[in-house]
Amino acid sequence: MKTSDTLQADLQTLELSPPRKDIDWPLFLISGGFLAVFLIAALVDIDGVSSLVNTLFAWSTRFFGFYWQILMLATFAVSLIICFSKCGRVRLGGVEQRPDTSTFNWIAVIMCALLAGGGAFWAAAEPMMHFASPPPLFAGVQAHTEAAAHIALAQSFIHWGFLAWAVLGSLLAIVLMHLHYDKGLPLAPRTLLYPLFGERALKGPIGTLADATSIIAVVAGTIGPIGFLGLQISSALHSVWGIPNDLMVQSITIVLVTVMYTVSCLVGLEGIRFVSGINVWLMIGLAVFMVLLGPTAFILGGFPTAFALHIEQFIPMTLFRADPKWLDWWTVFYWGWFIGYAPMVALYVAKISRGRTIREVIMTLSIIAPLVTMFWFTIVGGAGIGMELQTPGIVTAHGTQPEDLLLGVTQNLPWGGLISALFLFLSFISVATNGDAMAFTVAMAMSSNDKPKHWLRAFWAIGMGLAAVVLITIGSGGVTALQSFIVITAVPVSLLILPSLWDAWRIARQMAREQAV
Template sequence: MTFKSIISSDKLVSILTVGFFSAFLFAATMDISHFSTIINTLFGQVAHLFGPFWQWLMVGNFILALIVALSPAGRMTLGKRSKPEISTFRWLSMIMCTLLAGGGVFWSAAEPVYHFMSVPPTFSDAQPASSSAVSAALSQSFFHWGFLAWAVLGTLSTIILMHAHHQKGLKLRPRALLYPLFGKRLENHWFGAVVDTVSIIGVAAGTIGPIGFLASQLGYSVESLFGVENSLTLQLCILSAVVAAYSISAFSGMDKGLQWLSKLNVIGAVLLLLAVLILGPTAFIFEQFGNAFGHYVVNFPAMSLGEHDAGWMTGWTWFFWGWFIGFAPMMAIFIAKISDGRSIRNLVFAVAVCAPIATNFWFSALGGTGIFFELTQAGSISAPLADAGLPAVLIAMLQQLPLQFILVPAFLLLTTTFVATTGDSMAYSIAVVTSQNTTPSKYHRLFWALMLGIVAGVLLMAGEGGLGALQSFIVITAAPVSLLVAVTLICAPITIREMMRQNAHVNSADLVPVSQRV
């Protein structure tokens, strides 16, 4: 009796994934201190070993995606539809909200201020906490949430998956990224199950982290605003509300809950952006966005491939690259599900060019406002940052603006809905991979939505070390996933060449007179 006859490849993915997180939670709750020490040690080792490789991988992925988009191949349509089924606004909304997640609010306020107070290595000539550090702080933030980050999440990998799924009949799952090299041999093979499992673990860790940190951040916000103690009970109540919201959305389906959440997020983000621009330092924001974006483009090679202090790179660039790479295969599945009928050029420019620029301006608005207040009144932002860490920056910045009693709860609500959108979409993607059907049942989606929340809750109860260990573990899981993403640099050209050959065959057939066709 063979292994294949004992257990199917689809069931093996679920068993391995659930088994892994069960073991992870058991180890975390048994001795969180010792467990965190082991995880942090592995985190440092993986970051130092893979960090430089990730830098080249991110650059190579972005450049190749742009070359494909600008070439004649960019005109080809992905999927089976001649026209998209989802409107452009909803399509962009779902992509922006899922990829940006809670980072769009949390990091956009905190990271620029942090770099302003402690200048990144690339801009070591700038004086910290001075006007010369403004462009440096924003440029570094643009880099971490810019072209490279977005490109790896949904360009080449999405193209490969859509061709393998729609034209070759493979299921939408990470192992399909290897189709150009292995054909269908991995469809029912244990190695394919391992590839899927590693990818699920990577995206689950990257999703559970923001869900848990959201509870911590909102707990801090409630305490600072209303004086309610930021206790474990409060954080678990907040977490339960967030999990309930995105679980209901996941249960209702992509065409209902997720599209509604995404649309709500985009409208809310635009309204709050306008509020910050009107009530905040408008001229400063626009001026610094232009200056910083110019610095970003000029220093792009140095930030992308420069060899800086390993400790700084581990805490910032390598951590972000590991986080985004870990998301890549599952994020590509989600984008593939909603991009039928889009052209390659449309996909690449929307994901790798337009979305990053919009993100960069968002960072300028929130982070730039915080920097402005710190420049004009030293300590107004840096003091809360020093006392309570990164979560304090957003609240401190908003409290400097008029109508803070409206803006503070509005931004906290937006952060919550952003994270909920990510939880919803990633639960859907995991369900797609672990289901035997192309469209997973609502109960299957609900199971994974709840699973993400349960793991976050258990890690919250384990103390700060639990979520901290998970944050470090994000980088560890990115190591094997990055090897899969690296293979797409080979598989994407093979896929593009085959797509062009098929298109040429179809076009030549269309030129043959009807009377001569057999």
């Protein structure tokens, strides 16, 4: 590993290196080629593809699951240490640089782009599922009780709270913003390895592998929600309004959301901010409505109780290992998912956060966003749990699949039809905000600068939508297999982000000295 002196010397001579080409064609061919091969293989033999993915998935979680748990915890801890030290006052992207958007809009763009469809889709489903079947750490608690309700929310907080958000860019953003804005290195995943490997990380196969695995992970993770959106909305339209639940409706839904986020992506960051604004105000409106007209007492009383339980059991829930099968499809799956997303999300955060301080970035990603997410899960999932406590079976009567549980909640609220429609639109707009942000970021990662060409943005935006349409033609199995693949890509990606645990701290201290904070 390079020392601070050798790193500084290398950075000073880096300007002599030849610039990158406009587009990294080998990287484009590797990542795009993988997607094409996966789609063809899935169409030819989905059972064989699913079997291979499941085998690799099991291997990944078995040998890397505990490492991921430690990595997530360590990332959060180091983030807080940097945030509340004097290094927190360091300004990223230049000491004289100031943000070009308001703090509210900046936080809204980050939350909407990263929470994506998961916030609308799983906010009702996951708490309800843990309520009906308490996690094994709390195996002695009876299901469908108030104690199970608080445990269900606390477990959801672990999966969608502090650790999940911290790994999505806090430390990585510090490293990337310093090396890109201050030192002129590419805004790409490979830059994370520069402090360790120097020029070899920028020009050799190590860098290409780092970029390709990061891109494949985020593309797989973005196509999945797009495909499930089509299945979810088609199912809901059939359940509530009797519209046929068929491939035509599913495909139309995906085409519409693809058109929306493609246009937004082509417009650029202003388009992404506009779509995110719609998303955040709709979420706020629905949240206020559900708190006032839903089971208010349980929502407002359940949050502090569940949050306190979540803090009390934070380490046991984070490091739980006693039930590998449960872990594979809950905690470790989530950790693989978030780790797979982390480098590309960090690029996005770095792109939109120039002029912010380290403390602003870490506070937003590691504290503010998790707290908002937890309260949102309490509102939506807590509403369903509160209804079930008052009238057992009132929500689950609609079904036990995630989309059924969300409809079970919304249909039992005042003006159920309207609220159901608004939640479906929220799912739609949430997937759009994720799609435009990730298409832009993927295009940026394989470009010579942080303003990728429009045709490259359009290629990834439209390509992800078309891939989702292709996969749903063979049913949900194709989408599920692709989503599970992100956990496999988390193996190399987790090694890519590991150096940030010490590189971010070292860079923050170096910048603190330079900025005399």
